[in-house]
Amino acid sequence: MAQPLSRMERRKQETRREILDAAFDCFAERGYHATSISHIVTKVGVAQGTFYQYFQSKRDILDQVLDDLIARLTDALAAIPPQEPASLGDYRRQAERITDTLTEVFTADLRAIRLLLLQAAAVDEEMARRVLSFHTLATALQAAYLQHGVDAGYFRPDLDVDSAARAVNGMLFAAATYRLTDPSPDDYDRLTATIREIVYRSLAADNPASTH
Amino acid sequence: MAQPLSRMERRKQETRREILDAAFDCFAERGYHATSISHIVTKVGVAQGTFYQYFQSKRDILDQVLDDLIARLTDALAAIPPQEPASLGDYRRQAERITDTLTEVFTADLRAIRLLLLQAAAVDEEMARRVLSFHTLATALQAAYLQHGVDAGYFRPDLDVDSAARAVNGMLFAAATYRLTDPSPDDYDRLTATIREIVYRSLAADNPASTH
Amino acid sequence: MAQPLSRMERRKQETRREILDAAFDCFAERGYHATSISHIVTKVGVAQGTFYQYFQSKRDILDQVLDDLIARLTDALAAIPPQEPASLGDYRRQAERITDTLTEVFTADLRAIRLLLLQAAAVDEEMARRVLSFHTLATALQAAYLQHGVDAGYFRPDLDVDSAARAVNGMLFAAATYRLTDPSPDDYDRLTATIREIVYRSLAADNPASTH
Amino acid sequence: MAQPLSRMERRKQETRREILDAAFDCFAERGYHATSISHIVTKVGVAQGTFYQYFQSKRDILDQVLDDLIARLTDALAAIPPQEPASLGDYRRQAERITDTLTEVFTADLRAIRLLLLQAAAVDEEMARRVLSFHTLATALQAAYLQHGVDAGYFRPDLDVDSAARAVNGMLFAAATYRLTDPSPDDYDRLTATIREIVYRSLAADNPASTH
DNA sequence: AATGAATGAGACTTCATTCAT
DNA sequence: CATGAATGAAGTCTCATTCAT
Structure with missing residues (x-):
C-alpha cells in the first residue's frame, strides 16, 4: 500500500x-x-x-523558482568546509575556494545569474523587494566573514565591515555580470584575481606580520 | 515661413x-x-x-528613453572639470567630486537607477545586450581614469586596469543599488567613503612618495 | 452471498x-x-x-437533487391526514395545518426554497421547463383542493379553480420568497395569516350558512 | 466642433x-x-x-441590463395617469389599466420576466439581494396603493397592507410566470381576471355602500 | 497633427471529465 | 470500487496598434 x-x-x-x-x-x-x-x-x-x-499561478512558480535557486546557492556555500581562517594567508586560500565554488555554480548555470541579476527585480515590487533583500542577506554573510578577519587581526581594526561587505559583494556581482558577456576564461580569471587582490590590499591590517 | x-x-x-x-x-x-x-x-x-x-511602438520609446538617460549621465560626467589628476591626492579630490556628482544625479533621480539596474535588462535580449554594453562603456571610461593613474605613477604599475575598472564600477553599482533600499544618508556616506578607501589602498602604488 | x-x-x-x-x-x-x-x-x-x-455528470446530479427535493415535498404533504374538509371552517383548520407543515419543511430547509425558486430555473432550458412544470404540478394539487371546496359548497360555485389555484400558489411562493429575506417570525406569521384571510374571503361561497 | x-x-x-x-x-x-x-x-x-x-466586465453589463430593465418598468408604471381612485369601482378600473400595462410590457418582452424571475437571482449573492430588494420595492409600491384604498374607505380598515401587498404581488408574479409557459391568451386573461376578483373580494370594506 | 473607438491576438486560469493505478 | 493526476476546451480580459474622422 x-x-x-x-x-x-x-x-x-x-x-x-x-x-x-x-x-x-x-x-x-x-x-x-x-x-x-x-x-x-x-x-x-x-x-x-x-x-x-x-x-497556483505564474507568479507563484516564479517565487518557487527563486526559493529553489537561493536554496541551491546557500547549499553550495554551506558545502564549503567551514574552517575559520586564522591569518590573511588562510583567508586568501579560503577566498579562492569560495570564488571557485561560486564560479562553478554560476558557470554550470548562467541562467541563475540572468534570473537573479537581470530578470527578477523587474517582475513587480514584491519581487524587487525580494531581490534587494537577497542583496541584504549576501551582505550579512559577507560582513560576518569580514568581521571574523577583523577579530582575528588580519583585517584593519577600523574597518566598516558592513560597508566593506557591500563593496566586496558589488565586485563579485560585477564578476557575475561579466560572465554574462561571455568573456574568455582568461579574462574572467584575471577579473577574479584582481578582485581578490583589491580585497587583500585594501582590507589587510597594516601589521605586515599577520599576512603570511 | x-x-x-x-x-x-x-x-x-x-x-x-x-x-x-x-x-x-x-x-x-x-x-x-x-x-x-x-x-x-x-x-x-x-x-x-x-x-x-x-x-513607433512601446519598444521604440523604451530605446529612446534609455538613449536619453545615458546621454544625461554622460553629460553629467562631461560637466566635471576635466583636469587630469597628477597625484593620488589629486585623484582623491577628483574622485570625491565625481562621487558627489553621481550621487547628486542619482539622488535627483532614483528612477534612473531603477530603470537602468532593475528594469531594462528584463525587457528582451536586445535590451539586455544594451545594458551589458552600458557596463562595458562604463568600464572603458573607468579604465581610462585608472590608466591615467598608472601612467602618472600614483597607481600600481602592474595594475590590470580593465579588471580593476570592472571591480571599481561594481562597487559603485553596489552603492547605487544600496540607494534603492532607502538607507540613511549617513550609512550611504559611509559606504561611499569605504569604497573610496578601498580604491586608494588597493590601487595606490607602493611608493609612498607619490601619495600626497 | x-x-x-x-x-x-x-x-x-x-x-x-x-x-x-x-x-x-x-x-x-x-x-x-x-x-x-x-x-x-x-x-x-x-x-x-x-x-x-x-x-454521470454535474448536470445529472442536479436532476437527481431536484427529484429528491420534490419527492420530499410531496412526502411531507402526503403525510398530512387526508381527511376532506366538509365546511369552510374545516378548510380553515386544514389550511392552517398545511401552512404549518410547509412552513416547517421550509424553515428546516431554506436551502430548498433557494434551490427551487432562485437557482434551478437558471441552469438551462430543460431545467427551466422542469421548474415551470413543478409550478404546474403544484397548481394541479391546489386546484384539486379548491375543486373539493366548490363541490362541497363552501367555495363559490362560479370559481375558476385553475386560475384560483395559480393565484393562491403565487401567494404561497411569495411567502416562501419572503422567508429568504430573513423576516421576523411575527412578520412572517402575519403574512401567512393575511394570505389565508384573502383566500377565505375571496373564495368563500356567499351563502353564510356554510361557513362555520 | x-x-x-x-x-x-x-x-x-x-x-x-x-x-x-x-x-x-x-x-x-x-x-x-x-x-x-x-x-x-x-x-x-x-x-x-x-x-x-x-x-468593465461581464458582471458589470448584467448590472446595467438590470438597471435598464427596472428603469423601463418604472417608466411604464409612471406613465399611467396618476389619478387616485376614490372608490372600489375606480380602483377596479385603474387596476385593469395597470394590469393591461404590465401585461403589455411583459408581452412585448417575455425576456424581461425570464431575466428577472428566473435568471438573475442565480448569478451570485449580490444579484440575489438585488432581486429580493426589487421584490421589496414592488411591495412598497403596492402597499402604497392599498393604503390609499384603506384611507379612502373602500378597503377594509383592519387590512395589514404590507402583508396584503406581498400577497397581491405574489399573485401578479404567478401570472407573469404563467406567461412563460405560453398559455392561450384566454387562459391568461382568465387568470388576471381571477386575481383581480380575489383582490376586490378579499380587500373590499364590508360596507357595501362604497363599492359602486 | 490629434483623436479615441475599434480591433483581435493572446494571456492566464478554471473545471468537468477521463483513466491508469 | 476508489483514487487523484492529467487533460484540454473554453472563458474572461488586456493591451499594443490602427485608422477613419
Whole structure:
C-alpha cells in the first residue's frame, strides 16, 4: 500500500521538478513576461491544466523558482568546509575556494545569474523587494566573514565591515555580470584575481606580520 | 515661413519630450511591462493615437528613453572639470567630486537607477545586450581614469586596469543599488567613503612618495 | 452471498446519499454554477473520480437533487391526514395545518426554497421547463383542493379553480420568497395569516350558512 | 466642433445600446452563465475588445441590463395617469389599466420576466439581494396603493397592507410566470381576471355602500 | 497633427471529465 | 470500487496598434 502511493508521490515530485526546471529555463532565457504558461508546459510535454495542479499561478512558480535557486546557492556555500581562517594567508586560500565554488555554480548555470541579476527585480515590487533583500542577506554573510578577519587581526581594526561587505559583494556581482558577456576564461580569471587582490590590499591590517 | 514651421516644430518637440518623460517615469516606477500606453498618455494628457505619431511602438520609446538617460549621465560626467589628476591626492579630490556628482544625479533621480539596474535588462535580449554594453562603456571610461593613474605613477604599475575598472564600477553599482533600499544618508556616506578607501589602498602604488 | 453484496450495496447507497446531500447544500448555497465537483467531493471526503461512479455528470446530479427535493415535498404533504374538509371552517383548520407543515419543511430547509425558486430555473432550458412544470404540478394539487371546496359548497360555485389555484400558489411562493429575506417570525406569521384571510374571503361561497 | 463630437458621441451611445440589448437577449434566453462575451459581440457584429470599451466586465453589463430593465418598468408604471381612485369601482378600473400595462410590457418582452424571475437571482449573492430588494420595492409600491384604498374607505380598515401587498404581488408574479409557459391568451386573461376578483373580494370594506 | 473607438491576438486560469493505478 | 493526476476546451480580459474622422 505504501509502495504504489510512494510511486505516485515520486512521479508527482518528478513532474513538479520538471515543470519547475522548465520555468527556470524560460524565465532566465526569455524573461518572466515573455514566458507564457504554454511555453513552459510545451517544454515539459504536459497539458496546460497540469501546470495548475502544481502551481497556483505564474507568479507563484516564479517565487518557487527563486526559493529553489537561493536554496541551491546557500547549499553550495554551506558545502564549503567551514574552517575559520586564522591569518590573511588562510583567508586568501579560503577566498579562492569560495570564488571557485561560486564560479562553478554560476558557470554550470548562467541562467541563475540572468534570473537573479537581470530578470527578477523587474517582475513587480514584491519581487524587487525580494531581490534587494537577497542583496541584504549576501551582505550579512559577507560582513560576518569580514568581521571574523577583523577579530582575528588580519583585517584593519577600523574597518566598516558592513560597508566593506557591500563593496566586496558589488565586485563579485560585477564578476557575475561579466560572465554574462561571455568573456574568455582568461579574462574572467584575471577579473577574479584582481578582485581578490583589491580585497587583500585594501582590507589587510597594516601589521605586515599577520599576512603570511 | 520658417517661423511658423519652427514654432510648430518647437511644439512638437515639447510634446515629444513630455511623452518621453512620462514614459521614463512610468517605466522606472511600475516597470516596462506593467506600464501601458494608456498610462503614459493619460499622464501627459493626450490621446492614445498621439503616442504613435511620435514613437513607433512601446519598444521604440523604451530605446529612446534609455538613449536619453545615458546621454544625461554622460553629460553629467562631461560637466566635471576635466583636469587630469597628477597625484593620488589629486585623484582623491577628483574622485570625491565625481562621487558627489553621481550621487547628486542619482539622488535627483532614483528612477534612473531603477530603470537602468532593475528594469531594462528584463525587457528582451536586445535590451539586455544594451545594458551589458552600458557596463562595458562604463568600464572603458573607468579604465581610462585608472590608466591615467598608472601612467602618472600614483597607481600600481602592474595594475590590470580593465579588471580593476570592472571591480571599481561594481562597487559603485553596489552603492547605487544600496540607494534603492532607502538607507540613511549617513550609512550611504559611509559606504561611499569605504569604497573610496578601498580604491586608494588597493590601487595606490607602493611608493609612498607619490601619495600626497 | 446476498449478505455481503447487500452490505456493499448499502454502503454504496450511503455514499450516493452523502454526495447527493452535499450537492444539494452546495447548489442551494453557492448556486449551481459556482459549485464545482471539487466542492462537493471535498465536503463528502471522497475523491473526484468517486463522484463519477455515482453520477454521470454535474448536470445529472442536479436532476437527481431536484427529484429528491420534490419527492420530499410531496412526502411531507402526503403525510398530512387526508381527511376532506366538509365546511369552510374545516378548510380553515386544514389550511392552517398545511401552512404549518410547509412552513416547517421550509424553515428546516431554506436551502430548498433557494434551490427551487432562485437557482434551478437558471441552469438551462430543460431545467427551466422542469421548474415551470413543478409550478404546474403544484397548481394541479391546489386546484384539486379548491375543486373539493366548490363541490362541497363552501367555495363559490362560479370559481375558476385553475386560475384560483395559480393565484393562491403565487401567494404561497411569495411567502416562501419572503422567508429568504430573513423576516421576523411575527412578520412572517402575519403574512401567512393575511394570505389565508384573502383566500377565505375571496373564495368563500356567499351563502353564510356554510361557513362555520 | 460640437457636430462631429456629438456624432461620435451618438454613435457610441448606439453601440453601447446595441451591446446592452444583445446582452439582455442572451442573458434572458440562454442564461447568464451560458452566455459568453463572444455570444454577445457576435450578435452585435463587433470585436471582443469593443465590449470592454463599454463595460468593465461581464458582471458589470448584467448590472446595467438590470438597471435598464427596472428603469423601463418604472417608466411604464409612471406613465399611467396618476389619478387616485376614490372608490372600489375606480380602483377596479385603474387596476385593469395597470394590469393591461404590465401585461403589455411583459408581452412585448417575455425576456424581461425570464431575466428577472428566473435568471438573475442565480448569478451570485449580490444579484440575489438585488432581486429580493426589487421584490421589496414592488411591495412598497403596492402597499402604497392599498393604503390609499384603506384611507379612502373602500378597503377594509383592519387590512395589514404590507402583508396584503406581498400577497397581491405574489399573485401578479404567478401570472407573469404563467406567461412563460405560453398559455392561450384566454387562459391568461382568465387568470388576471381571477386575481383581480380575489383582490376586490378579499380587500373590499364590508360596507357595501362604497363599492359602486 | 490629434483623436479615441475599434480591433483581435493572446494571456492566464478554471473545471468537468477521463483513466491508469 | 476508489483514487487523484492529467487533460484540454473554453472563458474572461488586456493591451499594443490602427485608422477613419
